Every structure is written in C-alpha cells, then in structure tokens.
Amino acid sequence: MPRISEATVAAHRARQLRTLLDAARALVAEEGIEALSLAALARRVGLSRPGLYEYFRSKDDLVAAIVEEELPRWASLVEDALTDPGDLDGKVEAYIRVQLGVMTDGRHAAAVALAEHALAEPALERIRVGHAQLLRPLVKALEDGGVAEPALRAELIQGLVDTAARLAQRAPSDAETVIAATLAQATVGLR
Template identity: 60%
Template sequence: MPRITAPTVAEHRSRRLEALLEAGRELVTEGGPDALTLANLAKRVGLSRPSLYEYFRSREDLAAAIVEDELPRWTALVAESLGGEAPLAEKLTSYVQMQLELMRDGRHAAAVALSAHALPEDARQRIRDGHQRLLEPLVDTLADAGVAEPRLRAMLIQGIVESANRLPVPDGTALVAVTVDQILHGIDTK
C-alpha cells in the first residue's frame, strides 16, 4: 500500500499532482518537449509508470495538464499588474513588463513548447479558453478607461507584446518602454 504523506488522501493526491506537474515542467525546461514522457517522469519522481496512470492517461494528458495548471497563475498575475487606481499608461506599462517577464520565465517556455505539440482537441480547446480568460483583465481595464473596441485592442496589445518578446533585445527596460510607447502612441511621424 502506498504511503500517504498528508493528513488526508485528497491532500496527498493534490500534493503529488503538484509535484508531478513541477517535475514535468522541469523535464521540458531541461530537455525540450520530447523529454516529457511518462517513463522519464516516473524516473524523475520515483514512481512506477502504472502509478502515474492514476494522474495522467497519456503523455498528451500530462502535457495538457501542465499548460492548464499554469493558466490560472498567469491570469492572476495579469490581473494584479492591471489593478489599482493608476492611470492607464502606468497600468499598461506594468502589464507589458509583467507579460515580458512571464514570457521569458522557464515555466512559460515549457508550457508554450508543450502547446505546440500534438494535443487532443479537447485539451487544445481548454487551453484556448484559458488564454481567453487571460485576456479578460486587459479587456476590462481598457473598457473601464473608456477605450473603444476594448476586446479588439486587447488582442492587438497582446500581439505587440508577443512580438516584442521574440526580439533579441538585451535591455528589457528599453523594450518595455518602446513597446508601451508603440501601444499608446503608434509611430509619431512629426
């Protein structure tokens, strides 16, 4: 009989699931998406493969679980970056800075790499839904500020941030400043 390491079975399973997801992220961060296999995960955490099947039916199920586990954390960080009574420009600066830091974090890179792999359609839909929820705090902030077409503008802002993330710019402070300036003012030709 497996040893329970928490006051309740439910808490034990919850802790074990957290540890499995973290170990899965580490595998992807260290070896890329192909390193994420149930056999590698079992070795990493010291469980038998059959024990893993209690948590994940397949590698794809594990990959989807890792991505889905990250989305609420990201949404909370996005909402926090847009909170408070600051002017819109300050909120957007905070949002861009937080998003760029998040995108360069190893956890995000692992989730993005996994999302690009073949996942079942139901998992892809759950991830798409999670990304839509991730955009909601920005949509709400723009709407509260009286910005026209807040959803469309939020999608465009996110597109600019994602593009900025791909640039090989060593100075993150300059990247944030120019990205925010582009969002707020576009290109001033005067």
C-alpha cells in the first residue's frame, strides 16, 4: 500500500491531483501538446502508470481535467471584468480584453491549447459545459443592451477573440493592433 503524505487519504489524493495537473501544464508549456501523455506525466512525477490511472483513465480525461480546473477561475475573471463598464461597448471591450489576457498568459495558455486539441466527444462535452460559463456574462450584457440574438452574437465575438489570441501569440509585438482591430470589429458589428 502506498504511503500517504497528508492527514487523510482524501487530502493526499487532492494534493496528488494538484501535483499531477501542475506537472501536466508544465509539460505542455515546456514541450508542447504532443509531449503530453500519461506515460510522460507518470515519468515526470515519479508515479507508476497504474497509479496514474487512479486519477485519469485516458489522455482525454487528463486534458478535460486541466481545462475544467481553469474554467471557474477564468469565468470569475470574465464576470468581474463585466461588472464595471457601464455601456455595451465598454462591456464588450472588457470581455475581449480579459479573454485575450487570459488566453495569452502562461497559466491559461496550456489549457487553451489543450482545449483546441483533438479530443473524444465525452471530454469535449465536459469542456463545452464549462466554456458556456465564460459566455454567460457577455450574453447577459448583450441582452441588457438590446442586441438581437445575444447568444449567437456572444459566440461570434468569442470567435473573434479566439482568432485574435492566435494572432497575438504569433506576433506579441502586434498584440495591441490585434486587440484594437478586434474591438472595432466586435463593437461596430453590434450596431
């Protein structure tokens, strides 16, 4: 029986899960998505593959767990950003800026890249459910602003954000230009 390093088995499992998710994010950040596998993660943390299967049945489960862990924090940042600006343009700008900030920072970049990776449908569905939390504040702002088809418009704005994030990551020196163009495209399109 493996030794536990916490006061309870539950606390040990929670700490071990935290270690695994942190190590998986680091592996992706250092070596890219292709380097992430259960075998590579097991080697990195010094855990046997059967021991790792107690936490994740597949790479898809691992990827979904990483993304799911980030989504509540991310959703909170989006929610907070949309509470201050008064008018619709300000709310859309706040949404775009916080989303691009999160999508291009080091902590969340691994989750973003992993979410875009080819996953099996059950893992994708888990991520879609969490991703809907990110759009909710924008949909509400669009509804409150009288925008027709607010859920559709929110998805389209998110599409702009996704493209802008890829462009900003490729050319960080052009990030402000990309943000300005994204803001103009989103806000002008709402009128």
